[in-house]
Amino acid sequence: MSFKEEYQRKVESTEEILRKYLPAREGYQKIITEAMEYSLMAGGKRIRPVLMREFYELFGGEGRLIEPFMAAIEMIHTYSLVHDDLPAMDNDDYRRGRKTTHVVYGEDMGILAGDALLNYAFETACTAFDQEPAKSSVIGHALQILARKAGIYGMIGGQVVDVKESGHSISADILDFIYRLKTGALIESSVMIGAVLAGASEEEISKAESIASKVGMAFQIQDDILDVTSTTEMLGKPVHSDEKNEKTTYVTLKGVDESGREVERLTSEALEELKELGHENRFLNELLEWLVYREK
Amino acid sequence: MSFKEEYQRKVESTEEILRKYLPAREGYQKIITEAMEYSLMAGGKRIRPVLMREFYELFGGEGRLIEPFMAAIEMIHTYSLVHDDLPAMDNDDYRRGRKTTHVVYGEDMGILAGDALLNYAFETACTAFDQEPAKSSVIGHALQILARKAGIYGMIGGQVVDVKESGHSISADILDFIYRLKTGALIESSVMIGAVLAGASEEEISKAESIASKVGMAFQIQDDILDVTSTTEMLGKPVHSDEKNEKTTYVTLKGVDESGREVERLTSEALEELKELGHENRFLNELLEWLVYREK
Numbered sequence: 001m002s003f004k005e006e007y008q009r010k011v012e013s014t015e016e017i018l019r020k021y022l023p024a025r026e027g028y029q030k031i032i033t034e035a036m037e038y039s040l041m042a043g044g045k046r047i048r049p050v051l052m053r054e055f056y057e058l059f060g061g062e063g064r065l066i067e068p069f070m071a072a073i074e075m076i077h078t079y080s081l082v083h084d085d086l087p088a089m090d091n092d093d094y095r096r097g098r099k100t101t102h103v104v105y106g107e108d109m110g111i112l113a114g115d116a117l118l119n120y121a122f123e124t125a126c127t128a129f130d131q132e133p134a135k136s137s138v139i140g141h142a143l144q145i146l147a148r149k150a151g152i153y154g155m156i157g158g159q160v161v162d163v164k165e166s167g168h169s170i171s172a173d174i175l176d177f178i179y180r181l182k183t184g185a186l187i188e189s190s191v192m193i194g195a196v197l198a199g200a201s202e203e204e205i206s207k208a209e210s211i212a213s214k215v216g217m218a219f220q221i222q223d224d225i226l227d228v229t230s231t232t233e234m235l236g237k238p239v240h241s242d243e244k245n246e247k248t249t250y251v252t253l254k255g256v257d258e259s260g261r262e263v264e265r266l267t268s269e270a271l272e273e274l275k276e277l278g279h280e281n282r283f284l285n286e287l288l289e290w291l292v293y294r295e296k
Numbered sequence: 297m298s299f300k301e302e303y304q305r306k307v308e309s310t311e312e313i314l315r316k317y318l319p320a321r322e323g324y325q326k327i328i329t330e331a332m333e334y335s336l337m338a339g340g341k342r343i344r345p346v347l348m349r350e351f352y353e354l355f356g357g358e359g360r361l362i363e364p365f366m367a368a369i370e371m372i373h374t375y376s377l378v379h380d381d382l383p384a385m386d387n388d389d390y391r392r393g394r395k396t397t398h399v400v401y402g403e404d405m406g407i408l409a410g411d412a413l414l415n416y417a418f419e420t421a422c423t424a425f426d427q428e429p430a431k432s433s434v435i436g437h438a439l440q441i442l443a444r445k446a447g448i449y450g451m452i453g454g455q456v457v458d459v460k461e462s463g464h465s466i467s468a469d470i471l472d473f474i475y476r477l478k479t480g481a482l483i484e485s486s487v488m489i490g491a492v493l494a495g496a497s498e499e500e501i502s503k504a505e506s507i508a509s510k511v512g513m514a515f516q517i518q519d520d521i522l523d524v525t526s527t528t529e530m531l532g533k534p535v536h537s538d539e540k541n542e543k544t545t546y547v548t549l550k551g552v553d554e555s556g557r558e559v560e561r562l563t564s565e566a567l568e569e570l571k572e573l574g575h576e577n578r579f580l581n582e583l584l585e586w587l588v589y590r591e592k
Contacts, residue, residue, distance in 0.1 A: 088403035107384035123443035129436035136432035140425035147419035
């Protein structure tokens with residue numbers, strides 16, 4: 001089986017889990033469960049839950065304890081997109097070729113669907129306490145990581161600075177802050193939660209965090225490079241959008257060549273650190289390489 | 297000390313706890329911590345955290361384990377007000393005589409401040425795991441209640457139906473659903489979390505839920521009555537607003553007299569159930585009476 005086929009299987013298995021944890025479409029509040037499903041099941045690479053399970057298995061995790069957290073991380077990623085697309089934010093009517101949630105359900109329901117997904121992420125993750133009551137302590141640790149990395153010291157913090165600085169030319173320091181928090185934090189929390197729930201040591205958890213941090217940064221820089229070097233057909237979305245929006249990116253600060261070298265450096269360091277963890281995993285190696293050297 | 301003085305002291309102690317758990321105003325994302333503080337420290341009755349601690353102590357709870365959850369429930373209540381006030385929702389420029397969060401910080405930051413408060417509520421509640429690692433299992437149970445009652449089967453669910461039905465005449469069934477979820481659910485979760493963290497039995501937790509459910513409903517009906525019978529000076533906000541907005545309320549469905557009898561019935565049942573719990577608590581008795589017979 002090729003890497004692509006293997007990845008596709010893992011995406012399908014992730015989507016089955018998402019479906020399983022989605023709330024039933026019933027009751028007077030049915031419209032909100034429809035809006036949640038509309039946004040959550042809109043496709044996407046499902047990178048975070050796939051990475052989470054890979055790291056869970058890398059550290060010897062077995063069984064279904066990881067599943068509510070896989071669903072939770074994707075719900076959090078999705079709510080952030082739903083709120084990002086709102087008229088007061090990026091004001092996007094389309095995402096991945098489909099109308100955005102607020103366009104279909106109204107702006108009020110767009111706000112509430114985002115709130116509902118964020119809240120339901122924690123509700124879903126908390127079902128792990130019922131699943132394995134004896135593991136309450138590690139589940140609590142995983143929840144702390146989930147909350148921290150999604151909040152003002154994680155994703156929301158990065159989003160706040162991105163919104164605040166939009167339209168200004170920004171320093172390399174601030175750009176680094178935005179990339180680390182807005183993109184990096186959820187990827188870090190994915191692999192850390194996988195490690196924690198598998199019973200990894202503090203040292204292993206922190207190594208996993210470091211790998212994810214490098215992958216997240218390389219992933220984001222590659223995004224900047226593709227916006228300059230790819231074509232709209234290849235990317236499935238308009239290229240040169242950063243230039244049009246006068247956005248400061250890694251490429252505008254350092255140029256395409258230097259950016260490419262940075263992606264290579266970060267990726268090879270991440271792969272080296274993965275090797276040092278001492279668990280063989282061919283798929284995970286290929287996954288990290290694909291994530292950063294992807295062409296869309 | 298009069299009831300009013302005693303309540304005021306408990307409010308002050310609650311606000312100290314809120315301040316303690318607020319994130320520091322620092323870092324590139326400082327603006328969001330300012331917006332969180334602006335909305336969270338805007339005053340209010342602090343009913344939910346005060347009730348939470350009363351029920352904690354009623355069931356013998358001691359020490360500070362309750363504090364992160366007191367902060368969390370008020371953060372959740374506050375985020376719901378911040379998002380409620382947004383232009384796409386109720387579009388309110390003022391709340392309690394102050395400009396609303398999105399008016400001061402911009403609509404984008406209003407959305408993000410609400411998200412941040414909801415997320416930070418869970419982040420704050422999760423600090424309880426560090427405080428008392430040996431109690432991970434009851435802390436997990438408390439988190440489950442917090443998430444469930446704030447979500448689509450609780451507060452958000454009620455808000456969704458309220459928004460969806462706004463401008464329509466609605467049935468007594470739907471009105472009951474909205475009141476139980478939008479107002480009742482967070483009050484229920486407050487007393488349940490107090491009971492859970494104090495180590496109460498399942499039966500006691502469920503009795504606490506029943507008391508809170510009745511108090512929440514009586515509280516909301518009293519709101520409807522005051523809108524008809526009070527004055528703007530007394531209430532500190534415009535009266536007859538429900539009539540102006542053609543809103544279906546308990547009073548428009550049943551009339552003022554029948555509504556008053558319902559408040560009395562619910563309150564005396566709640567007080568009776570509180571007595572049956574077998575723990576004397578004069579303050580809590582007075583609190584429940586004040587909550588429903590208040591004049592503003």
